[in-house]
Amino acid sequence: MRPCLIILLLFSSQAMAYWAPKPDSQLVCESEFIVYGSYDARSKPTEVTPPGIHLAYIDVQAILAAPAEHMNINKLALKVPSPGAPVSSDMLFFQQGQQGLWFLSRTQDSAVYFTVRHPAQFKEMAIDGAELNDWKQRLSSFSCKKS
Numbered sequence: 058m059r060p061c062l063i064i065l066l067l068f069s070s071q072a073m074a075y076w077a078p079k080p081d082s083q084l085v086c087e088s089e090f091i092v093y094g095s096y097d098a099r100s101k102p103t104e105v106t107p108p109g110i111h112l113a114y115i116d117v118q119a120i121l122a123a124p125a126e127h128m129n130i131n132k133l134a135l136k137v138p139s140p141g142a143p144v145s146s147d148m149l150f151f152q153q154g155q156q157g158l159w160f161l162s163r164t165q166d167s168a169v170y171f172t173v174r175h176p177a178q179f180k181e182m183a184i185d186g187a188e189l190n191d192w193k194q195r196l197s198s199f200s201c202k203k204s
Contacts, residue, residue, distance in 0.1 A: 076175060076176055076177075078177070079175055079177040081195070081199075082199050082201075084160050084175075084177055084178065085160070085196065085199045085201065086199060086201035086202075087160075087162055088122070088160035088161055088162055088178070089123070089124065089161060089162050089163060090120070090123045090133060090159070090160075090161040090162075090171065091120075091121040091122040091123070091158065091159070091160050091161070091192075092115060092117045092119065092120050092121065092133065092159050092161070093117070093118050093119040093121065093156075093157070093158055093159070093184055093189060094115040094116050094117040094118050094119075094133075094156070094159060095115070095116045095156040096113060096114075096115060096135075096151040096152065096153060096154065096155040096156075097113060097114045097115070097116050097153065097154075098113040098114075098137070098151075098153055099153060100113075100132075109139065110136065110167075110170070111136070111137050111138065111139050111140065112134045112135065112136060112137065112170065113134075113135045113137045113151070114132050114133065114134060114135060115132065115133045115135055115159055115161070115171075116131070116132055117130055117131050117132060117133060118156075118184060119184065119189075121158070121193060121196055122196060133159075133161060133171050134170050134171060135161070135170070135171050135173065136164050136167070136170040136171065136172050137150075138150070149173050149174075149175075149176060149179075151173075151179065155179075155181065156181065156182075156183070156184065157179055157180050157181040157182045158180040158189060158192060159173070159178065159179055160177070160178040160179070161173065161178070162174075
């Protein structure tokens, strides 16, 4: 009985994912877009997507930080795991309509798709809440060195 329990504990501990905390300064400096918006997995792509690419969208309601030429954007394409793919511990999933602050960076393989690689890149909050106002005020205090 005892060896079975030890083996079971060994395998169960390997199946859990652990995420190291990410400091706010790193989160801000690594993000190209910081937007408040809602997750939309139901919209169909308006452009042809390459095979194997699955998209959801962030319906942008407020832009806190973005390149100057994109300050009027209302939707961002978010690369998401394929619906039928096996689930791995590094995948992140969101619910339809989930609202909050998104810290987005472009995917490595595309200039038009964005990604969330760490749970800290999404902070669920209300658009009229104190937490969003706090982030708006704090953003100007981060000094990021862009390469």
